[in-house]
Amino acid sequence: MQLIDKYHRKFEYLRLSITDECNFKCNYCLPDGYQRTHQKQFLSQNEIQNLINAFAELGTSKVRITGGEPSLRKDFPNIIEQIATTDGIKKVVTTTNGFNLSKHAEHWFEAGLSAINVSIDSLDANTFNLITGKNIFHKVMEGVDACITAGFEQVKVNSVLMKGLNDNDLSTFLAWIKQQPIQLRFIELMQTDDNAEFFNRYHLSGQSIKDVLLSQQWVQKNRHANDGPAEVFFHPDYLGEIGLIMPYSKDFCDNCNRLRVSAVGRLHLCLFGEDGVDLRHLLQNSADKAELKSTILAALKEKKSSHFLDLGLTGGTPHLASIGG
């Protein structure tokens, strides 16, 4: 039994959100901060274990723990360890805003985290503050250094491209990664239910960056099966790499290799899909594993070939914190 859809795409990568909550106010994601509308019970460690056991038996080998801000959970290191020691899981990775990274990078590495992605939208402390609502740029950068020292096999930095806010920063970013073994990724700003006006004002294609890179002898790398969606470029004079995540480009979804489960246990077939399929009642007891697996397999039959962002359809995703990006 394998997770393969009708377009012959194989899904070995699970993005698991463990909380919706976040302590940042990124202007493209949660500009007014996290709003606690009603008390939600996020997945417990027991529920997570039952979920991961089923996915691993269906061929999942890589799990990204995301959120909201995943490291806000006190049991975050336990969750890392628990997933990393599940049979069949080869890689446990996370995406974080880095607020407590300098303190915990080594601890998470020891718990079994193999790689880490840190979101840093600008290398200018004031602009960072303006975008995220947090005046802790230097602390986050210390966290990136702590990741490199801790020995993670890969450290990536995510930067959402925004017209007039950080699109002139390419040379500063390039100077930074010349001597740093970091994969720096520029992500095209995506429209969600809540950010239409912001999107119209700030969205910018990554193609202009691609053109600059190719004109400066950067070379595109081949993709591997479990890789994320970035087009990756290297240069012999740079220790770091550049990645471009361009969901508005043609054929972006042809390589889709990931499924998502939200922090309340709903299976989402696409970042911009509809409501999702409730799995939670099947996560309470390990004896329900067979039914859980068949529910996931049945749901996959409905996965669409692509998103419909070019038609302005955001599939009911209010913001990416709600489902883990």
Ligand SMILES: Nc1nc2c(ncn2[C@@H]2O[C@H](COP(=O)(O)OP(=O)(O)OP(=O)(O)O)[C@@H](O)[C@H]2O)c(=O)[nH]1
């Ligand atoms: N449209 C779309 N965007 C995605 C998808 N996966 C990731 N992204 C975007 O890319 C951002 C960065 O993703 P990360 O959490 O760093 O993970 P990744 O790029 O899948 O990870 P790697 O495995 O490290 O390459 C996400 O927050 C999204 O904004 C996807 O399947 N579809």
Ligand SMILES: C[S@@+](CC[C@H](N)C(=O)[O-])C[C@H]1O[C@@H](n2cnc3c(N)ncnc32)[C@H](O)[C@@H]1O
């Ligand atoms: C939703 S966050 C969750 C993890 C963590 N809080 C963080 O920011 O790294 C994951 C990623 O989604 C990206 N993101 C959020 N909203 C986005 C949007 N509308 N368009 C593109 N990327 C977005 C963020 O920059 C971040 O890199």
Ligand code: SF4
């Ligand atoms: S992008 Fe991440 S850090 Fe920023 S508000 Fe969204 S969930 Fe929080």
Ligand code: SF4
């Ligand atoms: S937008 Fe949906 S179909 Fe396309 S790559 Fe992302 S998750 Fe896959």
